[in-house]
Amino acid sequence: MLLVYEISGLELWLHSSNDNIATIQKPIEDSPWRSMLLLFFASVIVMPHMFHITFTENRDEHSLNVASWAFPLFLLVLSLAVPVLTWAGIKLNLPFSPEYYALGIGRALDKPWLTVVSFVGSLTAASGLIIVTTLALSSMILNHLVMPFWRPKANLDVDIYRALVRLKRLLISALIMTAYGFYLLFDSQHSLYSLGLVAFVGVLQLLPGALCVLYWPKANHYGFIAGLSAGCLIWLVTMLVPLMIDISLYNQSLVVYQNMLYDNWHRIVFLSLGANAGLVVVISLFTRMRPVEASAAAACQVESPTRSNRRIPIASSTYEFQEMLSKPLGSITAAKEVQKALCDLNMREDETRPHALRRLRERLEKNLSGLFGPTVSHGIVETFLPWDQQKDYVAQDIHFMESRLESYHSKLSGLAAELDSLRRYHRDTLDKLPLALFSVDANQEVMLWNQAMSKMTGIDASKVVGLNIRHLASPWNELLCQFSSLDNPHLHKHKLEVGGTQRYFSIHKAMVEAPASDTSGNISGNLSDNKVMLLEDRTENQMLENQLFHSERLASIGQLAAGVAHEIGNPITAIDSLAQELKILSDESDTREVASQMLDQTQRVTRIVQTLVSYAHSGQTRHEDSKSAVVSLKHCVDEAISLLQLSHKNSQVRFENLCHHDHLVAGDQQKIQQVLINLIANAVDASKANDKVSLHTAANAHTVTLTIEDQGHGIPPCIQDRLFEPFFTTKEAGKGTGLGLALTWNIIEEHFGSIRVESPVNKVLKTGTQFIISLPRYEAENHSANKNIDPATRESIASRPESMMEGEVL
Structure with a gap:
């Protein structure tokens, strides 16, 4: 309500004061208004506290975009009260200078509370300005003047963060005391307006350099230092020195000269600024930026639009980054900085991909520049995280270009947008191609890994893009490395064991020549060979x-x-x-x-x-051809072992027949013996010399269980379900048909039995296999009239005790 009242009163006063309106409407010719506007708008980026709030406290692109309009709007809102306060002071005929009108209004209106509120507000604003300014200046002095010559030593007893905080506090105290000494030096001889004007003109000399940093990449420190020196010299001679010295004590004519300078300060602004900017441009055009300066500039950027360095770090993992940084920073600080960089980039701790490690190195340099400044951080990274001199990354960093194009997608228009749409179409075409496709660059790093390739190998593209193919999971690393080094562009029906299963793949490759880039990022004439490979599952x-x-x-x-x-x-x-x-x-x-x-x-x-x-x-055999008879498992095992021991290899394996002679089954002895020969032969094939193959039986009233156990390499769980499939074999071509176990399954099924496999037997060594067969037990009382009894079996039956004839369980 008070503000509305004041504004309405201002409008009435203007309508009643024709002279003031005429003065306002009078055309401005030669006056300092242009210089005032320049000082006001330039202060947004050249004043230390403004620079700190606008840039240092806003490190991501989104925050900078918001600050670009929110901060000027905030300053505009603050300036809206200036016309009201000025009119109130003039209306009340306050006997103060305009900078004290806010305090004088409450006194003139006899409202002490308004004076107290104005004083507290002014004190709060001044305190906030002092705090932000000293923070900004202390960081600049620490990073650019102190750290290049001294930094805390890294050891377990020194916390670098705490040491830097203490040092910054010391600098803040020194800055506040220096400012207070500056105030005592002038002893209120000059108005706040005069002091502020001189300070603003001095800081304005940073404007050409700041604009060049933002908009002119060719500018360098030679031009900046020359222009800043010239501008500051003019400002020093014409404005600061006359302010500091009481010229009236020396010569009265100098007083006239001093007054003339004060009256023409706006001309001095453009004179110093013109000399400053001119030297920056001229000297920068005739000199070149040093590599250290270019690297420091890139480290200060939020997102570098190009990569000037495409080499590979000597550290091959994030753990090596931490170990190498422990020397200059200490183990605790190095661990914190690496973790912070990984978090900023959303990377895994076990990251090993070269292009990801390059991004991590760059991020570490950016983060360390906030602690030590760009020069010191660049020196630390170059010294303790060097590039691998033996491996130069000369191919285009496609992953980085993809990420940059994705971030700029919404900003592209015209032909650039059409080309980006075409790029996306081709990329999606390759990614969704139903054939397994991938590509590698000259350094064997994966650049493309489509969805079909991920499905075939079980490896997600996000885990392999940028990774060297020799670091892929087994057995793909061996297959792809071997084929990549071959001159033949085709490899047909290559046998590969994947997850314990034999699979067959055909691979085809084509060479793609891509322009290489040098260490400065420029395209050179050398060509590096990239490979595009197609993988087919021919199993x-x-x-x-x-x-x-x-x-x-x-x-x-x-x-x-x-x-x-x-x-x-x-x-x-x-x-x-x-x-x-x-x-x-x-x-x-x-x-x-x-x-x-x-x-x-x-x-x-x-x-x-x-x-x-x-x-x-x-x-397979036919069920109707089967003839049921009494079969002694012990006799069949003895006969099968005798036949198998005729082979020299089988004679090197120890056989142990622990089958009980009274465990009889009903069935076809010839077929059961064929089953035993198949299973015992497989056990021998899986065994080494002097290994033991044992067979033993157990029985109940209706079933006899025969177990064949070996000490071989075992059977992987992933293929146990396929053992009894026709034509499935793990043996080499020509050494097995894959029909033995299938025939065994059919014979056991004919006899109304079951067969299963357990492997490994030894859970610690992961060795040994058991085939467990269950068959119906021969019941003597139901077969007393059976004539089809093998002589050996008949002899075994005759020698059994009477208790066993009744089906007693052994």
Whole structure:
């Protein structure tokens, strides 16, 4: 309400004061208003406290964008009270200078509370200005004057952060005492307006350098120092020195000269500023920026638009960064700085990708520049985090360019926007291509890893982009490194073990020539070879080819078996006839026993040939051909071991038959023996010399369980579910058909049993495999009339105790 009243009173006063209106409307010709506006707007970036608030306290792009309009708006709102206070002072005829009108209004109106409020507000504003200004100046002095010559030593007993805080507090105290001494020097001889005017003109000499930093990259420190020296010299001679010396004590004519300078201060502003800016431009055009200066300038940028250095850091992980920085900073400070940089970049602690480590190095330099200044931080990083001189990163940093284009996507227009849309289209096309595609640069770093490649390998693109292919997870690193070094652009049906499963891949590659860039970021004429590779999973096709190959082999075996059966059938029939006749005509018991054995063996040969023919035609035996009989597992195991020990390799493995002779099953002895031969042969193949293969049985009233255990390398869990699939094998081509376990499964199923595998047996060493077979137990009372009993089994049954005939569990 008070402000509304004051503004309405100001309007009435203006309407009643024609002389004042005429003065306001009078055209401004030669007056200091231009210089005043320049000082007012330039103060936003050249005054130390303004610079600190605008830039130092706003490090990200979004905050700078907000500050670019919010801070000037704040200053505008503050200045709205100036016309009101000025009019109030003139209206009340206050006997004070205009800078004290805020205090004099309350006194003139006899309102002490208004005077107290104005005083507290002025004191608060002055205190805030002192605090912010001393903070800004202390940081500048610490980073640019103190740290280049001295910094705290890094050891476990010294906290660098605490030491820097103490040093900054000391500088703040020194600045406040210096300002107070400056006040005592003048002893209120000059008005606040005169002191402020001289200070503003002096600080204005920083304007050309600040504008060059923002808008003219070719400017350098030679031009800045020359221009600043010239401008400050003019300001010093014409404004500061006359203010500090009482010229009236020396010569009265100098007093006239001093008054003339004060009256023409606005001309001095443009004179000093013109000399300053002219020297900055001229000298910068004829001199070049030093590499250290360019690097320091890049470190101060929020986001560098280009990368001037494309080399690889010698530190290969974030842990090595921390270890190397422990020398200049101490272990605690180094750990904090590395963690802060990782957090700023949203990186993992186990990051090893070269392009990510380059970003981490740059971020560390930026963060350290806030502690020590750009010069000292650059020296620390260059000394203790050097580049690897043996490895130059000469390819374009595509990952960085992608991130920059993404950030500028909304700002592009015209042809640039169309090109960016085309880039996105091609990138998405490659990423969503249904074929596994990836590319590497000349340093074997992954630049592209599409979705199909991630699905095939199980490795996400975010984890491998920028990573050297030799650091990929096994077995992909070996495969890709080996193929990348080959001259042949194609590799067909390469066998690879992935997750314990044999898979087949075909790989194709093409060379892509890309322009290389030198260490300054310029495109050079040298060409670096990038590779684009296509990966195809040919496992299913290979399995179909293997099945076709095995089918052809089975057909050949069938033809061979039919021929063998035909050729063997005639002599076996003759032998069988002779044996029957010998058994009938002979009176000697030994002769009749031999004849019986001959008949048994001829029947066995006949059944083997029939089984071979049946299996060759269908791949499995037929249930209707099975004949149920009493089978002794111990006898079958002994016979299978005897057959397998004929091989030299099998003779080096120890066999242990712990099967109980009374554990009998109902089934086909020939087929059960075939099952045992298959399983024991597999156990031998997995075993080493002097390993043991043991077989033992356990039984209950209705089931006999046979366990075959080896001490071999075991079977990976990921392939155990596929062991009994037809044509599935882990053996090399030509050494296994993948049909043995499939046939075993069918035979066990024919006998109404079950088979399962457990591996590894030794959980510590991850070795050993057990095949556990369960078969129906032979029950004597239900088969008393059964004639199909093997002689060895019949002998075993006859020798059993009566208690075992009743199904007693052993």
